[in-house]
Amino acid sequence: MDFKKHVSLWALILANTIPLVGCFFWDWDAKLIVLYFWIENLIIGGYNVLKMLFLPSATSRDRKRKIFMTVFFLIHYSGFCAAHGLFLSEFALQATPGESSLSEERMGQAVLWGPLVFLGLIYQLVIQIVPFLPGASFLGIIALVISHGVSWINHYWIKNERATLKLRQLMVQPYRRIVLLHIVIILGSLPIVALGSPMPLLVLLVLGKTVLDAILHRREHAKNK
Numbered sequence: 001m002d003f004k005k006h007v008s009l010w011a012l013i014l015a016n017t018i019p020l021v022g023c024f025f026w027d028w029d030a031k032l033i034v035l036y037f038w039i040e041n042l043i044i045g046g047y048n049v050l051k052m053l054f055l056p057s058a059t060s061r062d063r064k065r066k067i068f069m070t071v072f073f074l075i076h077y078s079g080f081c082a083a084h085g086l087f088l089s090e091f092a093l094q095a096t097p098g099e100s101s102l103s104e105e106r107m108g109q110a111v112l113w114g115p116l117v118f119l120g121l122i123y124q125l126v127i128q129i130v131p132f133l134p135g136a137s138f139l140g141i142i143a144l145v146i147s148h149g150v151s152w153i154n155h156y157w158i159k160n161e162r163a164t165l166k167l168r169q170l171m172v173q174p175y176r177r178i179v180l181l182h183i184v185i186i187l188g189s190l191p192i193v194a195l196g197s198p199m200p201l202l203v204l205l206v207l208g209k210t211v212l213d214a215i216l217h218r219r220e221h222a223k224n225k
Contacts, residue, residue: 015147018140031092
């Protein structure tokens with residue numbers, strides 16, 4: 001496979017190897033892997049906002065519509081990620097008997113005005129999840145930011161997908177990818193957690209996610225050619 005032609009795909013694959021390193025050297029289990037990939041959803045959403053904002057606008061009306069749709073996506077997507085994150089935090093950060101869950105302790109602090117409450121929830125989820133991730137995992141988060149950044153530059157700018165993409169496509173594009181991925185991740189992690197997160201099954205979980213991610217990545221950008 002030509003590296004230069006598929007640079008974003010290679011970046012994605014390399015970023016997905018970080019959880020494998022985590023399994024072997026940082027004592028990651030299935031719960032931590034699930035939380036790690038939830039953080040990736042936030043990165044995907046952030047780049048999608050940039051895609052929407054940098055779409056060409058021919059008229060002032062188009063620019064106003066673009067801003068409105070971008071704000072609407074930000075609120076809607078943050079609500080989706082907040083609900084998803086709450087579920088995962090209960091699954092992965094279960095309190096010991098007699099203690100309240102972290103989400104119960106912190107969610108009351110996430111009071112923001114109106115629709116911004118979802119951003120507040122995400123912020124509180126992030127600050128309760130991050131302490132549970134090993135310090136070296138921040139290298140993985142940086143790798144995810146770089147990986148999706150490479151894809152954004154390569155496809156959106158260099159291959160000029162921005163010339164053919166539409167706002168309505170970008171409104172739904174992230175959901176098509178992350179919903180299927182996380183159904184697979186969650187269903188795969190449940191029996192692994194029940195079995196005590198044995199290493200071979202953790203490796204299969206990460207490899208399965210990587211393969212599916214690569215397939216969805218290529219399919220997504222093939223449609224935009």
